[in-house]
Structure formats: C-alpha cells, structure tokens
Amino acid sequence: MMKIGITGSIASGKTTASKILSKKNGPLFNADKIVKKLYVKDKFKKLVAKRLKFKLKSNFKKELKKTLLLNDKNLKKLEKIIHPEVRKAMQSFVKKNKRAKILFFEIPLLVESKLYNFFDIIFLIKCKKSIRLKRYKLNGGNIKLFSFLNSQQLMDEKKAKFCDYIIVNNNSLSVLKKKLLNILKKYE
Numbered sequence: 014m015m016k017i018g019i020t021g022s023i024a025s026g027k028t029t030a031s032k033i034l035s036k037k038n039g040p041l042f043n044a045d046k047i048v049k050k051l052y053v054k055d056k057f058k059k060l061v062a063k064r065l066k067f068k069l070k071s072n073f074k075k076e077l078k079k080t081l082l083l084n085d086k087n088l089k090k091l092e093k094i095i096h097p098e099v100r101k102a103m104q105s106f107v108k109k110n111k112r113a114k115i116l117f118f119e120i121p122l123l124v125e126s127k128l129y130n131f132f133d134i135i136f137l138i139k140c141k142k143s144i145r146l147k148r149y150k151l152n153g154g155n156i157k158l159f160s161f162l163n164s165q166q167l168m169d170e171k172k173a174k175f176c177d178y179i180i181v182n183n184n185s186l187s188v189l190k191k192k193l194l195n196i197l198k199k200y201e
Contacts, residue, residue: 015115020123021138024145026182031119039115042106129175137176
C-alpha cells in the first residue's frame with residue numbers, strides 16, 4: 014500500500030488537488046473534515062473552552078476565532094488537542110482501507126506536525142499569497158484570520174524540503190489536473 018500526502022498553505026488548492034488525485038485511484042482522508050466533526054461535539058467544545066480559557070457560548074467557532082486572534086499561543090494549545098485526534102482517525106482510516114493500493118491524505122499541517130515519515134510520497138500544493146487570499150475571501154473567510162493562520166504555517170520553501178513534488182497552482186483547474194495526473198501515472 015502506498016500512502017500519498019497532500020499539503021500546502023491555507024487556500025492553496027489542497028482539497029481540489031486531493032480530489033483530482035484520489036478520484037478513481039483510492040480512498041481520501043481529509044484532516045479538515047475530521048476537525049469539523051470534532052467542532053460539533055459538546056465534549057470537545059467544553060475541553061477547548063476550558064484549555065483556552067473562554068466562555069462556551071452559542072457560537073463556538075466565533076468565540077474560538079476571537080480567542081485565537083487575541084493570543085497566538087492559543088493556536089498551539091488547540092493543536093495539542095486536535096492533532097492526536099487526527100492521528101487516531103488516520104490510523105483508523107489505514108486499517109479500514111488496508112486492501113487499497115493507494116491511500117491519499119489531505120493534511121494542511123503535514124510538515125508542521127512532522128508527519129512526513131508516515132508517507133511514501135508527498136505533494137506540496139503551492140500558490141501565490143494574493144491568489145490564496147482571494148480564494149479565502151471568496152469562501153467567506155476573514156482577512157485577519159487568513160493573515161493569522163498564514164503566519165503560523167511554515168513558508169512553502171521550508172515545507173518543500175520534506176516534499177517529493179511541488180505543484181504550483183496559480184493557473185487554471187485544467188493545468189492543475191494535468192500536472193497532478195502526469196505525476197500520478199508514474200505510480201499506477
């Protein structure tokens with residue numbers, strides 16, 4: 014079984030690239046989906062509110078964003094809660110799909126979390142900051158939150174050292190698809 018990791022900075026096109034790569038080629042694990050599932054669990058919300066010292070109100074995500082923007086150390090505290098849960102889900106995904114030839118993993122903080130040894134191949138999806146910001150805003154994202162999250166991630170140049178393929182995603186969807194599938198052909 015081959016494990017392929019897909020990573021990149023915020024709004025770089027990781028999800029699109031992951032879908033292109035995994036379509037008809039193997040199951041896809043999405044770390045962001047695991048995190049979204051955590052965010053709706055009351056037990057998780059209570060734990061996060063307690064550790065980050067904020068009152069649990071009706072709009073958990075809004076309070077969490079405000080808390081993260083007030084103190085950047087809170088992001089590290091949050092990651093210490095989330096990352097073990099994501100790793101458990103990854104292991105479960107591997108067990109569930111043990112007969113698959115290729116497994117795909119979309120993990121935004123793959124390098125930052127030092128998960129690079131878990132994968133056989135890693136794709137870094139790279140994109141100009143101005144394009145990423147535009148995409149983020151189009152999806153209803155907050156500029157302050159984008160800037161904060163972007164500043165907390167490693168620069169693409171540092172991530173690239175741990176990746177096998179660097180895909181620049183500044184052009185059209187068809188260009189991205191062609192680049193990705195040409196590389197994937199080598200492993201089929």
